[in-house]
Amino acid sequence: MNKKIPVQISPYIRTQYSYEKLKICRSCGNFTVLGDEECGACGKSALVPAQERAAYLTGRSAWLERLLALVLWGAGIGLGTNDMEWAVAGAAGLILMVLLIVMQNKFAETRYRHQLARLFKRGEEQLVEGLGIDHDEAIEVFKEGDKPLAYEMLREVGMLVRTDQLRMEQILLLQSFILRKDMDLMLEPLLTHRFSADLVEYIGELAKVRKDLIKEKAFRYVLVHELQILRMEQGEQILTRVAGAAVRMKRYVIMYPHLLVRYAGKLPKDRFLRLCMILKSEPARNWGEVGIEVYAIFNARYKHDPEFQSLGGMTFLAGSTRYSRH
Numbered sequence: 001m002n003k004k005i006p007v008q009i010s011p012y013i014r015t016q017y018s019y020e021k022l023k024i025c026r027s028c029g030n031f032t033v034l035g036d037e038e039c040g041a042c043g044k045s046a047l048v049p050a051q052e053r054a055a056y057l058t059g060r061s062a063w064l065e066r067l068l069a070l071v072l073w074g075a076g077i078g079l080g081t082n083d084m085e086w087a088v089a090g091a092a093g094l095i096l097m098v099l100l101i102v103m104q105n106k107f108a109e110t111r112y113r114h115q116l117a118r119l120f121k122r123g124e125e126q127l128v129e130g131l132g133i134d135h136d137e138a139i140e141v142f143k144e145g146d147k148p149l150a151y152e153m154l155r156e157v158g159m160l161v162r163t164d165q166l167r168m169e170q171i172l173l174l175q176s177f178i179l180r181k182d183m184d185l186m187l188e189p190l191l192t193h194r195f196s197a198d199l200v201e202y203i204g205e206l207a208k209v210r211k212d213l214i215k216e217k218a219f220r221y222v223l224v225h226e227l228q229i230l231r232m233e234q235g236e237q238i239l240t241r242v243a244g245a246a247v248r249m250k251r252y253v254i255m256y257p258h259l260l261v262r263y264a265g266k267l268p269k270d271r272f273l274r275l276c277m278i279l280k281s282e283p284a285r286n287w288g289e290v291g292i293e294v295y296a297i298f299n300a301r302y303k304h305d306p307e308f309q310s311l312g313g314m315t316f317l318a319g320s321t322r323y324s325r326h
């Protein structure tokens with residue numbers, strides 16, 4: 001394994017929708033998530049945020065409709081032959097014009113959303129191609145040796161293109177960094193469909209520095225691939241660390257009892273104490289296999305430990321029973 005390097009990673013700027021970071025080229029219609037001004041496809045300085053483009057197009061079509069209404073209005077008056085007809089055409093045109101503007105304003109938001117969706121739908125190919133160019137640029141930066149920047153670029157692309165390949169590239173880069181508590185890291189977007197030893201190692205690192213990032217999806221991933229993980233050199237250690245992350249919350253202890261039954265015996269003291277406190281917080285509950293296991297470990301190792309005295313012997317677990325099979 002290569003030596004890990006210390007790096008600075010810029011925080012990831014989160015947006016409500018992932019498309020908010022997309023820019024489109026006014027000239028060739030290419031999309032990019034990394035481009036600043038210059039289009040990577042045609043080279044022109046014509047990039048604008050996709051939302052801005054959609055707003056512009058919505059506004060333009062509204063003006064075209066008004067223009068068309070104005071022409072019809074004029075034609076209506078022009079076709080009149082006497083005062084009465086002119087007056088009727090003029091009044092009807094005025095009413096229609098006002099109605100048109102009122103309706104346009106009322107549905108402006110809907111039309112904008114529609115326009116935005118159409119922009120992406122029509123440009124589907126260019127979107128795929130454009131993000132491909134972004135990806136190539138990130139790989140280029142990686143080859144030039146700027147790993148943190150390459151990671152940041154891949155992270156942007158990866159939020160829009162959810163493929164295992166992009167996830168793996170990010171994980172491999174992350175695994176070459178020294179991870180720290182203060183880094184803006186992520187896990188769930190990186191969970192691959194298939195088993196990946198590199199991903200598991202990354203989870204193992206996170207379980208050391210950012211336990212809070214290990215949530216439901218990660219626990220499920222680890223449990224699904226448990227056997228493969230156990231075959232890894234540090235597999236058992238990683239699973240124990242993940243179990244140590246699970247004792248952060250009572251919810252996880254309840255949801256993933258198997259993880260705790262199997263690895264509670266290997267937890268470091270502070271994590272085991274935390275697990276005991278969770279169980280103690282709800283003594284009336286039937287903690288099932290976890291209760292049996294924790295009680296056995298407690299009696300064997302920590303019964304006389306001063307740090308465990310406040311737990312009062314954990315005797316409430318004495319009655320824990322195995323869950324009956326239905």
Ligand SMILES: [Zn+2]
Pocket residue numbers: 025026027028029030039040041042043044046
């Ligand atoms: Zn372009």
